[in-house]
Amino acid sequence: MTYLERLQLRDAPPADEICRCLGRTPLHLRYEFSEFPLFCTDCTGQVFPSALNLSEDLAQELISWRTVYAALYNLWLDSADYETFARAALLDPNGDVNRRGLALASRLNEQRTTYYWWFRDNDGSAAEHCPVCRGPMTEHSTRRFRFCHSCRISC
Numbered sequence: 001m002t003y004l005e006r007l008q009l010r011d012a013p014p015a016d017e018i019c020r021c022l023g024r025t026p027l028h029l030r031y032e033f034s035e036f037p038l039f040c041t042d043c044t045g046q047v048f049p050s051a052l053n054l055s056e057d058l059a060q061e062l063i064s065w066r067t068v069y070a071a072l073y074n075l076w077l078d079s080a081d082y083e084t085f086a087r088a089a090l091l092d093p094n095g096d097v098n099r100r101g102l103a104l105a106s107r108l109n110e111q112r113t114t115y116y117w118w119f120r121d122n123d124g125s126a127a128e129h130c131p132v133c134r135g136p137m138t139e140h141s142t143r144r145f146r147f148c149h150s151c152r153i154s155c
C-alpha cells in the first residue's frame with residue numbers, strides 16, 4: 001500500500017461533515033481521528049486527499065505526524081498514567097510532534113493556506129496568545145477559534 005493510499009478515508013464521513021465550500025478555503029492540519037488530518041477552517045468539514053497535490057514523500061510525512069499525534073492524543077484521552085506526559089507533549093511548542101506538525105503545515109501551505117491546529121485542553125476555549133510567538137491571536141469571523149497568521153497556528 002502506498003502512503004497516499006493510506007491517507008484515503010476508509011469510511012465516508014456523514015454528508016454534513018464534509019467540506020463543500022467553493023474555492024480554496026484555508027485548511028487546518030488537525031488530528032480528528034480520520035485518516036486524512038485536513039479540515040476546512042471555514043465550515044470545519046473534512047477535506048479529501050484529492051484536494052491537494054500529494055507526493056508520496058509528503059503523504060509519508062503526513063502519516064508519520066498523524067501516527068505520533070494520534071498516539072499522544074490517545075494517551076491523553078485515556079486519562080491514566082500517561083495523561084500528564086501526553087498533555088505536556090501536545091502543548092510543548094518545542095516538542096517533536098509540534099515542530100513536525102508546524103513544518104508539515106508550512107509545506108502544505110505552499111499549495112493551500114494551512115494552519116496548524118494547536119492542542120486545546122478540556123476547557124474548550126481558544127487561546128488569547130499564540131503558543132509559539134506569544135503574540136495576540138485573531139478571532140475567526142464566525143467560528144470559535146483564533147489564528148496567529150505569522151506562525152500559521154490556530155486553536
Ligand SMILES: [Zn+2]
Pocket residue numbers: 018019020021025040041042043044045
Ligand atoms: Zn469548507
Ligand SMILES: [Zn+2]
Pocket residue numbers: 130131132133134135148149150151152153
Ligand atoms: Zn504566533
